[in-house]
Amino acid sequence: MSRIDELIAAMTVDEKIGQLVMVSLGAETIVTGPGAAHEPSVEEVREGRIGSVLNLVGRDRIRALQRIAVEESRLGIPLLFGLDVVHGYFTDAPVPLGETAAFRPDLWEATARLAAEEACDEAIALTFAPMIDLARDPRWGRIVEGPGEDAHVGSVFARAKVRGFQGPDLAHPQALAATAKHFAAYGAVTAGRDYASVDVSERTLHEVYLPAFAAAVDEGCAAIMPAFVDLAGRPMSGDRGYLTDLVRRRWGFEGIYVSDYDAVGELVAHGVAADMAEAAARALDAGMDLDMMSPAYPKALKPALERGLVAMTALDAAVARVLRLKERLGLFEAPHARGAATSPRPRPRPERRALVRAVAAASLTLLANRDRVLPLATTGGPIALIGPFATTAEEMIGPWSGLGDQEITVTLAEGIAAAFPDRRITVTAGVAGEGDDGSGIAAAVAAAEAAEVVLLAIGEPARLSGEAASRARPGLTGRQADLARAVLATGKPVVVLLACGRPLTEAWLYEQAAATLVLWYPGSEGGNAVGDVLSGRANPSGRLPVSWPVDIGQIPVFYGERPTGRPFDPNEHFTTRYVDMPNAPLFPFGHGLSYTEFALSDPTVAAATFRAGETVTVSTELANTGSVAGATTVFLFLTDPVASTSRPLLELKRFETVELAAGAKRRLDFTLATADFACLGADLVARAEPGAFWLSVGFSADRKALKTVAVRLEAEPALV
Ligand code: GLC
Numbered sequence: 001m002s003r004i005d006e007l008i009a010a011m012t013v014d015e016k017i018g019q020l021v022m023v024s025l026g027a028e029t030i031v032t033g034p035g036a037a038h039e040p041s042v043e044e045v046r047e048g049r050i051g052s053v054l055n056l057v058g059r060d061r062i063r064a065l066q067r068i069a070v071e072e073s074r075l076g077i078p079l080l081f082g083l084d085v086v087h088g089y090f091t092d093a094p095v096p097l098g099e100t101a102a103f104r105p106d107l108w109e110a111t112a113r114l115a116a117e118e119a120c121d122e123a124i125a126l127t128f129a130p131m132i133d134l135a136r137d138p139r140w141g142r143i144v145e146g147p148g149e150d151a152h153v154g155s156v157f158a159r160a161k162v163r164g165f166q167g168p169d170l171a172h173p174q175a176l177a178a179t180a181k182h183f184a185a186y187g188a189v190t191a192g193r194d195y196a197s198v199d200v201s202e203r204t205l206h207e208v209y210l211p212a213f214a215a216a217v218d219e220g221c222a223a224i225m226p227a228f229v230d231l232a233g234r235p236m237s238g239d240r241g242y243l244t245d246l247v248r249r250r251w252g253f254e255g256i257y258v259s260d261y262d263a264v265g266e267l268v269a270h271g272v273a274a275d276m277a278e279a280a281a282r283a284l285d286a287g288m289d290l291d292m293m294s295p296a297y298p299k300a301l302k303p304a305l306e307r308g309l310v311a312m313t314a315l316d317a318a319v320a321r322v323l324r325l326k327e328r329l330g331l332f333e334a335p336h337a338r339g340a341a342t343s344p345r346p347r348p349r350p351e352r353r354a355l356v357r358a359v360a361a362a363s364l365t366l367l368a369n370r371d372r373v374l375p376l377a378t379t380g381g382p383i384a385l386i387g388p389f390a391t392t393a394e395e396m397i398g399p400w401s402g403l404g405d406q407e408i409t410v411t412l413a414e415g416i417a418a419a420f421p422d423r424r425i426t427v428t429a430g431v432a433g434e435g436d437d438g439s440g441i442a443a444a445v446a447a448a449e450a451a452e453v454v455l456l457a458i459g460e461p462a463r464l465s466g467e468a469a470s471r472a473r474p475g476l477t478g479r480q481a482d483l484a485r486a487v488l489a490t491g492k493p494v495v496v497l498l499a500c501g502r503p504l505t506e507a508w509l510y511e512q513a514a515a516t517l518v519l520w521y522p523g524s525e526g527g528n529a530v531g532d533v534l535s536g537r538a539n540p541s542g543r544l545p546v547s548w549p550v551d552i553g554q555i556p557v558f559y560g561e562r563p564t565g566r567p568f569d570p571n572e573h574f575t576t577r578y579v580d581m582p583n584a585p586l587f588p589f590g591h592g593l594s595y596t597e598f599a600l601s602d603p604t605v606a607a608a609t610f611r612a613g614e615t616v617t618v619s620t621e622l623a624n625t626g627s628v629a630g631a632t633t634v635f636l637f638l639t640d641p642v643a644s645t646s647r648p649l650l651e652l653k654r655f656e657t658v659e660l661a662a663g664a665k666r667r668l669d670f671t672l673a674t675a676d677f678a679c680l681g682a683d684l685v686a687r688a689e690p691g692a693f694w695l696s697v698g699f700s701a702d703r704k705a706l707k708t709v710a711v712r713l714e715a716e717p718a719l720v
Pocket of ligand 1 (some may be wrong): 032054128260261
């Protein structure tokens with residue numbers, strides 16, 4: 001018998017249920033959901049009633065509790081310690097949406113590795129990341145946690161993160177089990193309101209929201225967290241069709257499902273379970289392994305089993321999966337391997353700081369740069385740094401920064417001062433990020449008037465981004481717009497440094513400012529990275545992972561829309577349009593400026609036709625035609641002009657970020673498999689349909705600027 005079979009044979013029902021219970025034991029430091037957290041209940045651990053713990057931090061506390069589980073519980077089964085290590089533990093990289101803007105899968109992986117090393121050294125074994133919910137609605141605050149609007153980007157991001165967190169061997173003491181979350185389509189909550197119902201078509205689910213999860217599973221992610229929400233009436237946390245039939249059976253997922261916070265118990269509120277026992281039975285039967293923080297499994301699973309609502313075999317199967325993950329993580333052999341370091345609490349090491357600084361610099365996204373106001377000369381007149389985020393650490397590390405240490409976070413004022421030692425810099429808040437106190441605006445105007453150039457550090461307070469932070473009006477908060485208007489009115493060149501977790505719909509500001517640099521929430525080294533870009537030491541290369549709306553009324557606006565029978569025609573009234581604003585976003589997906597210029601040659605393909613099973617290689621030459629070195633991202637889109645179902649006008653298939661010296665050129669080859677041409681038929685089965693396809697290369701999803709080549713998939717000769 002295997003160790004797991006032996007353990008299951010020896011376990012009481014209470015001990016089995018205990019293995020499925022995950023509770024929060026660290027509420028004094030980290031709170032990630034409603035309700036009172038348990039105090040560390042040593043007794044429950046000793047009795048085997050708790051199998052996993054979240055939010056307990058500090059390796060000594062974790063190791064002490066682990067010792068009780070291993071040495072004092074009847075069966076000595078180790079605990080699994082989980083935490084939201086989202087974009088860092090001590091040393092924070094940019095928030096995921098910002099990091100996505102770097103379009104650098106190697107960096108996405110490297111920062112996950114860094115986070116894993118720091119978290120594992122603090123005795124954490126499981127992270128609730130990567131969050132790979134695509135989002136096309138910036139009203140939803142959690143758009144900050146994910147990779148933006150595109151399914152291909154989401155899939156590449158998912159793979160990079162799973163690889164980075166887990167490494168090649170889960171048993172390694174610095175391997176952090178990854179959780180792909182929140183399965184699935186949580187990003188499509190109605191009207192962008194967090195926790196609201198989701199209703200997307202099966203087609204959109206399969207085309208847009210599932211691919212990143214399929215990629216994570218294919219990459220071997222250890223866990224999946226089903227979303228809180230229902231999908232067209234099917235709450236995901238209790239849905240056997242999705243969790244077991246689709247993901248376990250069809251995709252071959254072998255890891256565990258960990259519920260979202262209280263999501264199993266919330267099946268009652270969703271109206272699909274009459275009481276906790278029914279909720280527990282439904283979730284267990286669906287395939288949910290760990291119940292995070294709901295009363296359902298700990299209090300009501302036993303009665304559910306007794307009432308015959310769910311079979312004991314389902315319990316045993318879930319327990320086996322959880323034990324199997326603990327085994328794969330090496331917890332039975334070496335329960336204290338993670339966190340074994342005896343050094344004092346690690347301070348971020350220089351090479352870690354250098355990595356997150358480089359990633360932050362690569363994620364900063366330059367939306368506009370009129371008259372080439374940026375980069376700023378390192379000598380010259382005074383610089384007025386104005387705005388509520390000039391000196392705040394929160395708006396550097398963002399809303400979900402783990403234990404991201406504010407004390408070691410470099411603020412804008414610090415980073416900019418370091419980048420411009422020879423220029424005088426004044427720092428004035430002007431207003432706060434929230435509230436209606438405008439009394440500091442006059443001082444800000446005076447500071448602007450005394451300066452040669454203004455850096456305006458404004459945006460969205462981190463507190464208003466993230467979970468439970470939906471905004472009906474995603475724009476500047478408090479009196480920041482008044483501050484911006486007053487400073488712009490001085491006539492001084494104003495460079496907006498926009499800290500935000502989502503596109504902020506303030507078109508007037510981006511039109512009037514001399515330049516706008518989107519910082520997102522850039523992480524522990526944010527201030528230094530901004531200094532690098534403002535001074536030209538780093539050349540900005542961030543590209544928008546989401547379309548940036550002109551106005552709230554356009555939401556959702558995304559590049560992958562389908563054709564209409566009445567495409568927009570300015571000369572024809574009865575075509576698709578708003579009468580009061582353009583259809584196009586203010587800045588398209590992929591937009592972002594550089595201090596240099598790039599050009600692409602017309603793409604070519606080796607052969608104009610191909611057959612099923614063959615690959616297609618699209619080639620183009622990228623040239624840096626400007627006068628400084630820089631990086632840009634080249635996107636390859638596919639269009640299928642005629643298919644059995646109407647396909648999106650553009651589908652991203654590949655992207656590559658390339659660094660080139662001034663004047664240098666590089667040939668890029670993108671190879672596509674036949675499967676890359678496939679679409680879902682009316683039966684939702686993927687097939688590559690014969691006929692013409694257009695392959696387009698470009699620097700963004702602006703269709704007018706793409707360069708295109710056609711290829712044809714030949715029909716198979718008929719069998720005679
Ligand atoms: C939550 C979140 C989830 C997180 C969990 C544990 O409320 O929805 O993303 O992993 O709590 O902190």
